[in-house]
Amino acid sequence: MTGKKRQTGKSIRSVFLASAVLMFGAPALGAGDIERGEALYGKCIGCHQVGEGAVNRIGPQLNGIFDRPAGTVEGYRYSNGMKRASADGLVWTREKLDAFIEDPRILVSRTRMSFRGMKDEQDRTDLLAYLQQYSDNPSDIPEATPRVVGADHDLDPAVLAIVGDPAYGEYLSGECAGCHQDSGANDGIPAITNWPVEDFVIALHAYKSGIREHPVMEMMAKRLTDDEIAALAAYYKDLE
Numbered sequence: 001m002t003g004k005k006r007q008t009g010k011s012i013r014s015v016f017l018a019s020a021v022l023m024f025g026a027p028a029l030g031a032g033d034i035e036r037g038e039a040l041y042g043k044c045i046g047c048h049q050v051g052e053g054a055v056n057r058i059g060p061q062l063n064g065i066f067d068r069p070a071g072t073v074e075g076y077r078y079s080n081g082m083k084r085a086s087a088d089g090l091v092w093t094r095e096k097l098d099a100f101i102e103d104p105r106i107l108v109s110r111t112r113m114s115f116r117g118m119k120d121e122q123d124r125t126d127l128l129a130y131l132q133q134y135s136d137n138p139s140d141i142p143e144a145t146p147r148v149v150g151a152d153h154d155l156d157p158a159v160l161a162i163v164g165d166p167a168y169g170e171y172l173s174g175e176c177a178g179c180h181q182d183s184g185a186n187d188g189i190p191a192i193t194n195w196p197v198e199d200f201v202i203a204l205h206a207y208k209s210g211i212r213e214h215p216v217m218e219m220m221a222k223r224l225t226d227d228e229i230a231a232l233a234a235y236y237k238d239l240e
């Protein structure tokens with residue numbers, strides 16, 4: 001691997017960043033600790049296999065996952081949510097994997113992967129370093145640059161805690177009804193009625209931040225304030 005190059009290539013800037021990390025007490029970030037990642041993979045192993053001879057189990061096998069389009073492991077039956085994410089062009093870049101592992105609902109609202117998420121950024125960095133070994137061309141994969149600022153996609157609990165006003169949500173939903181039918185009818189456009197509030201809020205904020213990509217929904221979500229998103233969630237929650 002390119003470990004040597006990385007070390008000699010260390011610039012003054014990265015030394016500066018490293019000391020900034022020390023100063024602010026964040027964990028030392030970098031390419032990730034593969035051994036630690038292997039231990040963390042214990043959280044996935046009940047459902048996923050990786051490595052030589054890996055086969056699909058509850059979840060698809062994870063060889064070559066980096067930079068692969070989502071939902072494309074042969075012989076595995078994905079949920080409709082994952083199929084749609086795939087059709088929309090979701091590709092498992094490092095950034096997208098990081099967000100998915102942090103909380104699968106960030107990217108695929110109704111994924112069948114029932115995993116609560118790995119909230120610690122260093123844990124995810126180490127786990128991804130471990131998984132990256134099993135991707136086809138590890139040398140082509142952009143290295144995780146040391147980040148002083150955490151890239152957590154998780155919502156501020158204060159935003160999740162906002163209690164929405166369903167009547168205001170009903171008023172706002174006029175903008176959505178042209179596409180999302182109240183009847184929940186699914187015409188290539190997903191039904192959004194009767195959802196848990198938290199999942200709904202997470203989905204809209206994921207469009208708003210752009211981590212979940214879809215031109216129309218990103219545009220819609222960017223116009224909404226936190227309170228408006230909460231109101232819409234409160235309204236759609238009880239809509240049959």
Ligand code: HEC
Nearest residue numbers: 043044047058059060070071072078079082111112113115
């Ligand atoms: C309880 C079982 C379970 C656990 C635990 C679990 N997964 Fe999954 N995973 C799934 C299922 C099921 C799917 C398919 C999801 C779908 O179709 O919506 C999936 C899908 C995925 C995908 C997308 C694969 C593709 O081909 O698009 C990735 C990446 C992934 N899991 C990584 C992980 C990692 C990393 C962990 C551990 C941190 C983990 N999963 C933990 C069940 C699990």
Ligand code: HEC
Nearest residue numbers: 084088109175176179189190192200203214216217220232
């Ligand atoms: C022009 C059509 C259109 C409008 C208007 C629209 N949406 Fe969407 N919406 C879509 C499409 C298409 C998707 C599927 C995108 C994807 O797969 O990521 C979607 C996805 C969603 C999702 C995620 C669904 C899932 O199953 O993951 C939510 C939540 C949502 N929209 C809420 C809203 C709300 C709230 C409004 C009004 C403020 C709205 N949408 C307005 C077309 C629209």
